[in-house]
Amino acid sequence: MTQQLASTPPSRPRRVLPTGEREQQVLDRIERARRRRPKLREERITMSHGAGGKATHTLIEAIFLDAFRNPLLEPLEDAARLQVGKATVALTTDSFVVSPLFFPGGNIGDLAVNGTVNDLAVAGATPMYLSAGFILEEGFPVADLTRIAESMRDAAAAAGVAVVTGDTKVVEKGKADGCYINTAGVGAVAAGVDLGVANARPGDKILVSGPIGDHGVTIMLARGELDIEADVESDTAPLAELVASLLGAVPGVRALRDATRGGVATILNEIAKAADVGVLISENAIPVRDQVRGAAELLGIDPLYVACEGRLVAVVDGDQAAQALAALRAHPLGAQAAIIGEVTAEPVGLVTIKTAFGGTRIVDLLVGDPLPRIC
Amino acid sequence: MRFVDEFRDADKAHALAARIAALCEPGRQYKLMEVCGGHTHTIYKHGLEDYLPESITLVHGPGCPVCVIPMGRVDDAIHLASQPDVIMTSFGDMMRVPGSNGAFFDANARGTTIKMVYSPLDSLKIALANPDKRVVFMAIGFETTAPSTAMTVLRARAQGIKNFSVFCNHVTIIPAIKAILDSPDLRLDGFIGPGHVSTVIGCRPYEFIARSYGKPVVVAGFEPLDILQSIYMLMLQLHEGRSEVENQYARVVPWNGNPVALKAIGETMELRPYFEWRGLGFISHSALKMREACADFDAELLFDVPGVRVADPKACQCGEVLKGVLKPWECKVFGTACTPETPIGTCMVSPEGACAAYYNYGRLNRQRVPEAISIEPSRP
Numbered sequence: 001m002t003q004q005l006a007s008t009p010p011s012r013p014r015r016v017l018p019t020g021e022r023e024q025q026v027l028d029r030i031e032r033a034r035r036r037r038p039k040l041r042e043e044r045i046t047m048s049h050g051a052g053g054k055a056t057h058t059l060i061e062a063i064f065l066d067a068f069r070n071p072l073l074e075p076l077e078d079a080a081r082l083q084v085g086k087a088t089v090a091l092t093t094d095s096f097v098v099s100p101l102f103f104p105g106g107n108i109g110d111l112a113v114n115g116t117v118n119d120l121a122v123a124g125a126t127p128m129y130l131s132a133g134f135i136l137e138e139g140f141p142v143a144d145l146t147r148i149a150e151s152m153r154d155a156a157a158a159a160g161v162a163v164v165t166g167d168t169k170v171v172e173k174g175k176a177d178g179c180y181i182n183t184a185g186v187g188a189v190a191a192g193v194d195l196g197v198a199n200a201r202p203g204d205k206i207l208v209s210g211p212i213g214d215h216g217v218t219i220m221l222a223r224g225e226l227d228i229e230a231d232v233e234s235d236t237a238p239l240a241e242l243v244a245s246l247l248g249a250v251p252g253v254r255a256l257r258d259a260t261r262g263g264v265a266t267i268l269n270e271i272a273k274a275a276d277v278g279v280l281i282s283e284n285a286i287p288v289r290d291q292v293r294g295a296a297e298l299l300g301i302d303p304l305y306v307a308c309e310g311r312l313v314a315v316v317d318g319d320q321a322a323q324a325l326a327a328l329r330a331h332p333l334g335a336q337a338a339i340i341g342e343v344t345a346e347p348v349g350l351v352t353i354k355t356a357f358g359g360t361r362i363v364d365l366l367v368g369d370p371l372p373r374i375c
Numbered sequence: 376m377r378f379v380d381e382f383r384d385a386d387k388a389h390a391l392a393a394r395i396a397a398l399c400e401p402g403r404q405y406k407l408m409e410v411c412g413g414h415t416h417t418i419y420k421h422g423l424e425d426y427l428p429e430s431i432t433l434v435h436g437p438g439c440p441v442c443v444i445p446m447g448r449v450d451d452a453i454h455l456a457s458q459p460d461v462i463m464t465s466f467g468d469m470m471r472v473p474g475s476n477g478a479f480f481d482a483n484a485r486g487t488t489i490k491m492v493y494s495p496l497d498s499l500k501i502a503l504a505n506p507d508k509r510v511v512f513m514a515i516g517f518e519t520t521a522p523s524t525a526m527t528v529l530r531a532r533a534q535g536i537k538n539f540s541v542f543c544n545h546v547t548i549i550p551a552i553k554a555i556l557d558s559p560d561l562r563l564d565g566f567i568g569p570g571h572v573s574t575v576i577g578c579r580p581y582e583f584i585a586r587s588y589g590k591p592v593v594v595a596g597f598e599p600l601d602i603l604q605s606i607y608m609l610m611l612q613l614h615e616g617r618s619e620v621e622n623q624y625a626r627v628v629p630w631n632g633n634p635v636a637l638k639a640i641g642e643t644m645e646l647r648p649y650f651e652w653r654g655l656g657f658i659s660h661s662a663l664k665m666r667e668a669c670a671d672f673d674a675e676l677l678f679d680v681p682g683v684r685v686a687d688p689k690a691c692q693c694g695e696v697l698k699g700v701l702k703p704w705e706c707k708v709f710g711t712a713c714t715p716e717t718p719i720g721t722c723m724v725s726p727e728g729a730c731a732a733y734y735n736y737g738r739l740n741r742q743r744v745p746e747a748i749s750i751e752p753s754r755p
Contacts, residue, residue, distance in 0.1 A: 023704050024740055030710035041717060044484035048471075054716050226493055280745060290376050297379060299493075300726075347743040357599045358385035359422015360744055361736040367716050368480075371467035371491075371726075 031349065038062060048368025052261030052307075055368050075274075077196055078257065079123035081189055088191070090125035092116055093184035101144065101178055103222040105214075105233030108181055109151035111309060114238050115260065116185040117159040121240040122256035122312055124195040124247065125187030127159060133167040133182040140178050148179065159238035161185065193247065197267075197315065199254040200275035204343040205321035207314045209242060209334040210235065211287040212264050216306035217295045228298060230291040237310030242331045249327035252317025259311050262366070264340075265304035267313045268351040269365045271343070279351040281341030281363070301370040304363060315343065382598030383421065391603045392426040398610040405431045406562060407609055408699055410552060411569035412439030412727030413597050419736035421599040431606070434699030435729030437551045437655065438569050440516040441468050442697065442721040442728045445653045446685040448544055449474030452513050455542055455678055456487040462505060463489040463542075464498040465513040466520075468725045473718055475685045489513075495520075495527040495541075502531075502539040511674045514541045519571040521545040521663060522636035525643040528665070528672045542674040543664050546650060548572050549580050550661035554652075556588050560700050565609040567602065568594035570624045575640075577632025578620050585618045596624040643669045653721050654687065654694030693720035696729050703733040710734060 038054075040062035048055035065073065072080045079092035096112045113130065120127040132152065136145070156163055163183075214235040221228055239258060247253055257267045264286075272279045288296075288303045296303045310333065316324040321339055328334030341353075351363040399405070409415055415435045418424060424433065437443055449472055456463035456479075463479075470479045470491060479489040492498055495512050502510040514524040524541060531539045548569060555561060568581055573594045581592045591612035595605035605623045612619060622628055643666055650662030665673035674680070687693065690708045695701040703709055703722065713719040715731050722730035 023702075026704045026710065027738060027740060030734075030738065033711045033714075042481065042484070044481065046480040046484045048480060058716070225497065278744075293376050293379075297376075344745055346745075347740065350739065352739065352744050355383075355421045356380075356385065357383045357421040357423070358388055359425040359599075360739070360741060361419060361422045362739050364735050364738075367471070371470060 034349075046368075051366070051368040052266055053366035053368050056262075057365070075196060075198065077123060078119040079125065079187075081123065088189040090120050090123040090187045090189050091184070092119040092123070093182065094119060095180065095182040097177070097180050098219060099177055100222050101148070103234055104218055106236040107148060107151050108179060109148035110155035111234075111236050112181040112183045113152050113155035113159065113161070114236050114309060116183040117161060117238045117240055118258040118310070118312070120185050120187035121238070121243040122195070122258050123187070123189070124193035124243070124256070125189045126244070127161045127185055127187040127240050129164045130156065130161050130183050130185045131165045131167075132163050134169070135176055135180040136168065136170045137176040137178050138170060138173040145179065148181075155238065159240055195253065195255050196274070197255045197257065197271045198274040200271050200277055200315045200343045201254070202277055202343050202345040203318040204254060204315050205318050205324075205339050206268070206271075206279065206281065206341045206343065207316060207321065207324055207328065207337055207339050208259070208264060208287065209239070209312045209314070209328050210310075210336045211289045211292065212259065212308055212311055213288060213292040213296065213303035213306035215309040216263070217292045217303075219307075220299070221295065226299070228295055230295050232289060232291040232295070235308055235310040237333055239310060239312055239333065242328065242333045243312065245331055246314065246324060246327045250316060250320050250324045252320040253314060253324065254317065255315040257313045259308045259313050261307050263303070263305040263307055264313055265302070265351065265363045266365060268363060271315060272349050272351050275343070276348050278344040278347045278349070279341060280344050280354070281351070282354045283356045285338055285340045287336050287338050305366055305370050318342065379598070382596070382600045384600065387600055388426055388603055391600070391607055395426075395431070395603070395607050395610055396428045398607070398614045399428050399430050400614070403430060405564050405610070405613065406434055406699070407431065407565050407567060407606060408434040408436045408555070408563050409567040409595075409602070410436040410438040410548065411567075411572065412442065412725065413571060414567055414569070414595065414602055415439070415729055415732050416727045417597050417599055417602055419732040422736075423599050423602060424737075425741070426603060427606070431610075434563065435696070435703075435732070436699060437555065437652070437697045438517065438548060438572070439722070439725055439727040439729070440520070440546065441472055441725035442693070443546060443551070443652045443655070444469075444472060444515060444544060444721065445651045446474050446687070447651065447683040449478070450476065450683040450685060451680050452542055453479065453482045453487065454681055454683070455511055455674060456482060456489050458509075458678060460508050461488070461511055462501060462508045463487065463511045463513055464492045464495075464501060465489055466515065467491045467493075468727070469513060469515060471718070472721055472724045475683070495524050496530070499527060499531055499534070499536060499539060502536050506538060508538060510539045511678075512539070512541050513544070515544045517546055517548045517569070517572045518575040518640070521640050521644065522575060522633070525639035528643045528669055529639060531672060532669070537671075540672045540674040540677050541665060543644065545644065545663040546652070547646070547661055547663065548576070550658045551652065551655065552584065554655055554658050555698055556584065556590070558698050561698055563590060563699065564613060565591040565593070567605050567609070568592045568620070570594060570596050570601075570628065573624065573628045573632070575633050575636045578622050578628065578630050579632075581620045585620050589618045591618045592620045594620070594622045594624050594628055596627065642666070651684070654697045656694075688719050691720040693722045696720075696722050703730040706730065710738070
């Protein structure tokens with residue numbers, strides 16, 4: 001049943017005041033400033049550059065896109081789509097530096113496999129082959145490495161991929177934090193599949209495949225620095241099967257993303273910018289586990305920005321949203337899927353949220369990691 | 376979720392909004408200041424202004440502890456962190472506050488070790504785990520966080536921890552409010568009083584505002600309904616011509632404050648003769664330093680602190696924003712030169728800062744947002 005949310009506040013009578021006009025001028029000026037090519041101002045890399053927010057985007061555009069610019073890279077999607085002979089192939093790579101290496105619900109090994117599998121899956125590809133590169137710190141326990149490799153083996157089997165090539169490097173004690181893993185993957189893209197956030201258009205619906213923020217909160221708590229305990233575990237999982245059943249059931253899927261670093265909010269912003277549309281979501285509709293909400297509330301961070309490792313965001317033709325929801329919910333990994341919002345014509349480039357309280361606000365990209373507030 | 380969702384009930388908000396609107400006298404404009412940055416954050420995060428009639432303007436006050444730290448103190452802290460064998464600890468939202476040569480994050484990229492902690496007590500754990508290092512806690516905040524710093528120092532003393540000290544930047548709320556009340560360019564009708572500070576100092580210290588300045592004060596909680604109810608209570612006082620201190624946050628704030636917390640502060644800290652506030656300048660008796668009895672834990676005595684003074688950037692109008700004279704977007708550099716990525720003024724740094732809150736959450740022409748969203752709510 002579709003319904004108008006009752007929580008829309010009384011529309012505020014708005015006279016056209018000179019103040020309002022001046023404010024709008026400022027807002028327009030800001031939007032113009034935001035469209036300019038970002039400049040990298042820092043002289044050194046800071047932790048913010050790795051957080052997946054604005055600082056990461058600026059770094060990628062100012063350094064990497066600038067150096068490597070080509071039409072395959074430019075869309076900055078999770079995987080590049082290439083023609084190899086007659087076949088369309090998706091190629092992606094991802095590095096894993098998670099700390100701690102072992103956490104409730106998984107470890108760096110299954111994360112490294114699932115992360116790359118998911119980047120291929122959301123590009124509409126069937127994941128096939130993976131590479132694995134290891135950077136190990138002198139002194140790292142072999143027993144731990146065995147556990148990690150076994151987890152990778154199991155995750156690869158579950159996702160139907162094979163690790164077919166690899167590399168091992170060891171660095172001196174102190175030059176790395178135990179074990180880092182890089183994986184790259186290739187997958188086959190079926191004819192006619194063309195997913196990308198730039199395809200979003202007004203009227204489309206936005207879905208998530210399950211409760212958000214589980215992985216990020218699990219990692220924060222597993223670091224043991226917070227003295228908070230909660231019954232929550234990482235959602236790390238391979239999404240290829242879920243994607244295949246969604247694409248099989250719904251022709252009108254425009255884009256898929258897995259909501260990793262930067263969380264769902266970052267993806268919604270990428271949709272709004274890439275497609276020159278607005279994105280409007282409803283806080284009441286977003287599935288978040290109570291444990292995750294509670295921990296995030298205590299820390300003063302927003303689950304919308306917290307990483308998931310087994311959740312996708314789908315942009316679907318509005319007329320087929322119910323079908324898409326049913327298709328997702330039919331799979332165990334999508335059992336708690338939800339329609340969380342829609343693509344709108346205005347305001348262009350902005351993500352807005354109707355809060356549970358009944359107000360409206362922006363959901364912007366964060367600069368870096370969400371910082372806990374002091375009071 | 377219990378104890379959260381009850382305070383975010385949209386139906387109750389509608390009812391309160393109607394009662395607030397009914398109290399507005401035609402033609403009169405109301406300016407209410409929320410003193411505390413936590414309130415500013417709540418107001419924007421939940422879109423609370425959508426419930427207010429146009430004649431009520433919320434002015435965002437100076438109660439963001441990160442925002443009022445002058446650049447010179449950030450430079451001093453980085454200088455401290457650059458000393459041999461020093462690990463500095465700091466609350467998270469201090470990490471991006473710019474000094475004259477970058478913020479803590481940038482200092483770390485140049486080689487300092489400044490670690491984020493969630494409680495000052497975590498600094499003691501770090502000190503115990505690193506006996507060959509000197510751990511300095513960058514203490515900031517109003518009376519809200521001062522007791523936890525005080526307790527940490529008392530515990531360090533009790534446990535005989537020698538490699539821990541505090542770089543004390545605690546400030547007190549009353550002198551800041553007084554500075555604002557005495558500011559000639561300001562007209563306010565009432566105050567939404569800070570909630571967390573008042574759990575420590577209680578409600579009595581605000582009585583002079585009602586008595587001497589004739590402005591009503593309502594100490595408020597941090598959920599959106601708390602704030603809406605406080606606005607209603609303020610409007611009711613104004614409507615009835617009263618100016619009193621009222622406590623909306625009685626479920627947490629005792630009228631006389633928390634004597635244990637106050638005692639801990641008193642045992643370890645004392646008022647400084649004066650302290651520089653970003654944007655507001657020097658205010659006398661507005662900050663705390665370590666007492667002589669705690670000299671062993673006073674980083675300002677243990678280390679050579681240069682006492683850097685840096686003028687606020689000329690283009691920055693944080694002071695006017697903090698006093699509520701300017702709205703964030705009225706600042707010359709707002710959103711163009713000064714953004715959350717590259718903040719010039721501290722109002723842009725912390726999510727509690729008025730400018731950052733407006734930029735992150737409120738930068739929006741509401742007429743362009745569709746009124747309703749037509750989706751099926753899936754959360755029970």
